[in-house]
Amino acid sequence: xxxxxxxxxxxxxxxxxxxxxxxxQHMGHRxxxxxxQKAKKPPELMFVYSYEKLSINxxxxxxxxPECPNSSLLNLHLHALQPEDSALYLCxxxxxxxxxxxxxxxxxxxxxx
Amino acid sequence: xQEVTQIPAALSVPEGENLVLNCxxxxxxxxxxxxxxxxxxxxxxxxxxIQSSQREQTSGRLNASLDKSSGRSxxxxxxxxxxxxxxxxxxxxxxxxxxxxxxxxxxxxx
Numbered sequence: 211x212x213x214x215x216x217x218x219x220x221x222x223x224x225x226x227x228x229x230x231x232x233x234x235q236h237m238g239h240r241x242x243x244x245x246x247q248k249a250k251k252p253p254e255l256m257f258v259y260s261y262e263k264l265s266i267n268x269x270x271x272x273x274x275x276p277e278c279p280n281s282s283l284l285n286l287h288l289h290a291l292q293p294e295d296s297a298l299y300l301c302x303x304x305x306x307x308x309x310x311x312x313x314x315x316x317x318x319x320x321x322x323x
Numbered sequence: 324x325q326e327v328t329q330i331p332a333a334l335s336v337p338e339g340e341n342l343v344l345n346c347x348x349x350x351x352x353x354x355x356x357x358x359x360x361x362x363x364x365x366x367x368x369x370x371x372x373i374q375s376s377q378r379e380q381t382s383g384r385l386n387a388s389l390d391k392s393s394g395r396s397x398x399x400x401x402x403x404x405x406x407x408x409x410x411x412x413x414x415x416x417x418x419x420x421x422x423x424x425x426x427x428x429x430x431x432x433x
Binding site: 216241243251252253254255258260265266298300302308309310311312313314315316317319 | 368
């Protein structure tokens, strides 16, 4: 298995809803990442988990809450989002050695109404 | 903070042309540079990974070069095809921090 799987592919949620995005990989990668990408913009780093511990939080609002239950799974819990949070949310993973590249999932297209 | 710039922002070429996409970065203390392809509304597909100690990597019709000291990389696409139409992103990695350029949107016309 050489893939990063993200679910759901599409999500529409109201501003008062609570939802979660899921990311899974079975490549033995020990670093996992959340990126946010707005239309026609580059991906922007949100969170980094290394060995299941949060190592980087790029000053993301608390309405986004990451969770790494185990080495294969990464969640992003969403609560009280704003319409400007609508974007493509990308998950990536990489092996522990720093000379490796990243493998990205196909993303979750989130629309906040 | 690392800044990554890609030129041109958009490129339209007829089928069969060879083309070069450019990427520059401000901090040369990187571990590697990765070129990605992104189709509209989709995720990122890795094309080539160049380590900081390497000068170039090749995969099929793609060739990427890296000049770390000058903060530059190029992606060369030979004999372009309509199926190559996509946005091409370069990204540089230092520790667990990968930073992206804004991409070059390539259109190859039949």
